Structure formats: C-alpha cells, structure tokens
Amino acid sequence: MNNITRVISNLEFVKEVDAVEAIKTNYRRAIQERLHDLTALKLSCGGKSKTATNSYPKSKVSHGIPENIIVFDTATLMSKLDIDNEFDFWNALLRGISNPIMDRLNIDRICDENDIPVLSEKILSKIRSAYNESKERDDDLSVFLEKILREKWFGESNKTVEDLLGAFYHCDNIRIELYAQVIAYYSYVLGVSSGCLAFVVLTHELAHAYTMAGYDINSCRGELLCSYYDKYIIEGLAQYYTEAVCKQLEISLPGVSDTFLKLRDGQRAPYKDYQNWLGSGSFDHERFRKDLMVFRGSVKSFDPALW
Ligand SMILES: [Zn+2]
Numbered sequence: 001m002n003n004i005t006r007v008i009s010n011l012e013f014v015k016e017v018d019a020v021e022a023i024k025t026n027y028r029r030a031i032q033e034r035l036h037d038l039t040a041l042k043l044s045c046g047g048k049s050k051t052a053t054n055s056y057p058k059s060k061v062s063h064g065i066p067e068n069i070i071v072f073d074t075a076t077l078m079s080k081l082d083i084d085n086e087f088d089f090w091n092a093l094l095r096g097i098s099n100p101i102m103d104r105l106n107i108d109r110i111c112d113e114n115d116i117p118v119l120s121e122k123i124l125s126k127i128r129s130a131y132n133e134s135k136e137r138d139d140d141l142s143v144f145l146e147k148i149l150r151e152k153w154f155g156e157s158n159k160t161v162e163d164l165l166g167a168f169y170h171c172d173n174i175r176i177e178l179y180a181q182v183i184a185y186y187s188y189v190l191g192v193s194s195g196c197l198a199f200v201v202l203t204h205e206l207a208h209a210y211t212m213a214g215y216d217i218n219s220c221r222g223e224l225l226c227s228y229y230d231k232y233i234i235e236g237l238a239q240y241y242t243e244a245v246c247k248q249l250e251i252s253l254p255g256v257s258d259t260f261l262k263l264r265d266g267q268r269a270p271y272k273d274y275q276n277w278l279g280s281g282s283f284d285h286e287r288f289r290k291d292l293m294v295f296r297g298s299v300k301s302f303d304p305a306l307w
Contacts, residue, residue, distance in 0.1 A: 008087040008188060016184035016194035021069050023198040024178070028067060030252065031203050034245045038285050039292065041214025065209050067176040067202065072141040074181065081126045090185040092123035093148055144179070158228045161208050161235075165201045168208035171226035176205040190266075196259040199249075200242060207241040208234070211292055222296030233295060236274030237288075239264070244283055 036042055044064040074086055083089050131137075131145050147162075159171035165186065166178040178201055187194035212224040212234070224234075246256040264271060278284075 010086050013087050013184060016187055017071060017180045019195040020178060020180040020183050020198040023195050024067055024069060024202060027199055030249060031206055031245055034248050035206055035210045035241060038241055038244060039210050039214060039289060041210050041216055043209060043214060045215040045219050065174055065176060065213065069180050070140055070177050071180045072144060077130060081130055083123055088123055090181055093127055094185060158226055166205045168205050170212050174213055176209060178202060190262045192259040192262060193255060196253065196255045199253055199256050200246065200260045200263060203245045204238050204242045207238040211237045224296055231270045232273050235270040236277065237292060239271055240274050240288060
C-alpha cells in the first residue's frame with residue numbers, strides 16, 4: 001500500500017484531461033506529416049482505392065481517419081456513488097483489481113516510488129456494484145468499465161487494436177479513440193505531463209492507422225483491415241514509428257521521448273519486442289518501410305522491381 005502524500009484535486013485533474021485535446025489540436029498535423037514521411041503512406045485518398053486482394057478500383061473518396069478524444073461521463077456515476085475525487089476514482093479502477101491486467105505490475109512499482117495515493121478497495125467495490133446493477137451498458141463509460149472490471153482487455157480482434165490509453169478501430173467506422181482521463185491518470189503515475197503522454201498515445205494510435213489502414217502510392221490499403229493480426233508485429237510497428245516521431249519532434253515538445261521510454265518501461269512484451277528488430281540499435285526507416293509493405297501484403301518479398 002502506498003502512503004497518501006497529496007490529494008490531486010478535481011480542478012488539477014481536469015486541467016490534465018483538457019491538455020489531451022490541446023495536444024491533438026496543436027500537434028496532429030506535425031505527427032501526421034512525420035508518419036507520412038516515414039511510411040510513404042497517407043490516411044486520405046482523393047481518388048480511387050483498392051485493396052491488395054481485390055484490385056477492383058472503388059470510386060470512394062476518403063477524407064482521413066477521425067481522432068476522437070473520449071472524456072468519460074464520470075460525474076454522473078461518481079455522484080450516484082458519493083465519490084468526490086476523480087483521481088481516486090481512476091486510481092481505484094485502474095489499480096484496484098486483484099488480478100492485474102496489462103502492465104499494472106510494472107506500473108505499480110513505479111507508483112510506489114512516486115507515492116501515488118493508496119488505492120481504495122471501497123471505491124472499487126462501489127464501482128463494481130454499480131456496474132453489476134446497471135441495465136444499460138452501451139455508453140462509453142460502461143463499455144470501458146466492462147473491459148476493466150470483466151477483464152475483457154486485449155482480446156485479439158479483427159476489428160480493434162486496443163491499448164489501455166487509446167484504441168484504433170480498423171474495420172467498422174474506422175477511427176482513433178484517446179481516453180483522456182486514463183491518459184491524465186497515468187501521467188501522474190509515470191511522473192510526466194499529460195500533454196507529453198497524450199502526444200505519445202496519439203502518435204502510437206496514428207501509427208496503427210498509417211500502417212494498417214494507410215493508402216500507398218497505388219491507393220492500396222493492404223490486407224490488414226478487418227483481419228486478425230500478429231500483436232507483436234502490429235504493436236512493434238506502432239512503437240517503432242512512435243519512437244521515431246518522438247525523437248524527431250522532441251524539439252517541438254520537449255519531454256516526449258522521455259515520456260515514451262517511461263511508458264514503454266511498464267508495458268508488456270509486444271510493446272518492447274521491436275527493439276530486437278533494430279539490430280545495431282539504429283533506426284533504418286527504409287528497411288522497415290519495405291518490411292511493412294510485405295506485411296501489409298502490398299508487395300511480395302521476391303518482387304524484383306522492389307528488391
Ligand atoms: Zn497499439
């Protein structure tokens with residue numbers, strides 16, 4: 001158990017939540033330009049598009065992929081449960097479950113060092129009871145609570161790439177979601193600004209979007225949409241490009257590279273394994289781009305025109 005050293009007020013927490021939207025507004029264009037440069041892919045297509053398996057052109061114009069900042073309606077539930085402090089709500093929800101999900105063990109170790117307030121079993125049990133009693137569970141918060149409380153996190157899916165801090169829906173209604181309160185919460189856990197953490201998460205989800213749903217120069221989106229995937233490769237590609245973009249834009253937003261490394265420290269193997277791909281340890285964007293094209297099914301590895 002941690003010692004309570006300070007209370008994070010709702011006002012302070014909301015400021016960190018609001019910073020997530022500001023990062024999207026101020027940096028999405030720069031991040032997208034970097035990802036376009038690195039992958040030679042783009043999110044929008046002004047003309048005809050086709051898949052790798054179906055070369056039939058479709059007369060469809062794509063205007064990009066929406067990035068939705070999700071701010072869960074916690075006020076209603078907290079009021080109903082007589083919970084005053086939003087940080088305590090997220091602290092209990094994200095750290096209070098006995099059977100850890102994702103990377104909580106490592107994150108908890110970091111928490112201990114940062115003296116995050118003690119988790120409240122009482123709050124978690126209130127949230128759990130309210131969730132079990134609720135009948136309508138199709139709002140954003142209920143869907144998220146189900147993932148956490150019923151441990152439906154990280155099920156392999158042919159429609160979604162789920163990260164705790166954000167998600168990429170790559171089949172129906174293709175879109176990115178960033179979970180602003182979760183980002184704000186973990187910014188305290190990691191000892192970083194929520195702006196920097198939002199930048200890292202936005203870049204990571206955009207990297208999923210470019211690698212899995214980007215259009216190549218032939219207007220081809222590859223074969224990864226709506227398909228089962230290898231988590232190590234999908235997350236590895238996103239992490240590789242996220243690290244590269246953080247390094248390139250560090251001068252614009254100091255601290256993003258450090259934030260990326262602190263987050264990665266607490267993540268599971270699929271988010272770390274790509275470091276073994278680097279060989280000598282240096283980036284090789286052209287080699288990665290070619291491997292990416294093969295994985296997307298856009299080209300065959302033995303295509304003499306490319307290799
Ligand atoms: Zn991911």
